Amino acid sequence: MTTKTHVTGHRFADVDGIKVFYREAGDPDAPRLLLLHGFPSASHQYARLIEELRDDFHIVAPDHPGSGHSDAPERPHTFDFLADTIEKFLETIGFTGFSLYVFDFGAPVGFRIATRHPEWIKGLIVQNGNAYEDGLSELARNFIANRDPQGARDMLALEFTKFGYLEGVRDPEAISPDTWTLDQHYLDLRPQPQIDLALDYHTNVAKYPEWQAYLREHQPPTLITWGRGDPFFLEPGAKAYLRDLPDAQLHLFDTGHFALEEDLTEIATLIRAFVPRG
Known part of the structure; x- marks a missing residue:
């Protein structure tokens, strides 16, 4: 049996005066894995996955500006701003040449970075991270079309946070209430960045053709793991990747949006x- 020896460090990096919090674990000489979190969470959503994989990879998982322990500067939070900051963060800590794990909001951040720096991307792991209109649920389409500020505020309610974790799962009792409780703490503490991002989401849909062109041109090795009960990003969005990445591995799980909550071990094994090693 392998003895686990690596611990997770909890650190900050200064990026143009913005303190970016990140978790880092593993051997610096091991293959690199970047984890980008989604809404309404932060890098804590990957704590168990990091523990599972930290003896196999060099892992970095930042909190986006306005999320978790990272700063929320007094300015509009857009997906371009998040991508700009995470790009500079990666340059600051010297972390390039990685496999990129994207989920939810992490997908538009990650795809922006990938299109700017295709040479950084050694592989792509997509877990309920949408890049095709096929994957947008009616709920998502209506919100993106209306861009309603009150609707954005409603998305920060505890009932909606809990819905995101429990809808579509096999066993609601398997999902710890700590998940939505911790996320809700940060939403209540700093709501405006998440409202800004919700209202900016339409810019991601506009970039879908650009991201799809990147996939077709560069053909990054890709692993797709997807909770098929996701109420926001539907199963057809997972299958749509195969149009541009016919060699991608696709694995569908009978769970919801936060697939790691029920299928952590299986997804970690796939990763x-x-x-690739080396």
Whole structure:
């Protein structure tokens, strides 16, 4: 049996005066894995995955500006701003040449970075991270079309946070209430950045053709793991990747949006088999 020896560090990096919090674990000489979190969470959503994989990879998982422990500067929070900051963060800590794990809001951040720096991307792991209109649910389409500020505020309610974790799962009792409780703490503490991002989401849909062109041109090795009960990003969005990445690995799980909550071990096993060593 392998003895686990690596611990997770909890650090800050200064990026143009913005303190970016990040978790880092593993051997610096191991293959690199970047984890980008989604709404309404932060890098804490990956704590168990990091523990599972930290003896196999060099892992970095930042909190986006306005989320978790990172600063929320007094300015509009857009997806371009998040991508700009995370790009500079990666340059600051010297973390390039990685496999990129994207989920939810992490997908538009990650795809912006990938299109700017295709040479950084050694592989792509997509977990309920949408890049095709096929994947947009009616709920998502209506919100994106209306861009309603009150609707954005309603998305920050505890009932909606809990819905995101429990809808579509196999066993609601398997989902710890700590998940939505911690996320809700940060939403209540700093709501405006998340309202800004919700109202900016339409810019991601406008970039879908650009991201799809990147995938077609560069053909990054890709692993797709997807909770098929996701109420926001539907199963057709997972299958749509195969149009541009016919060699991608696709694995559908009978769970919801936060697939790691029920299928952590299975997804971690797929990642170990997928990411090249050396």
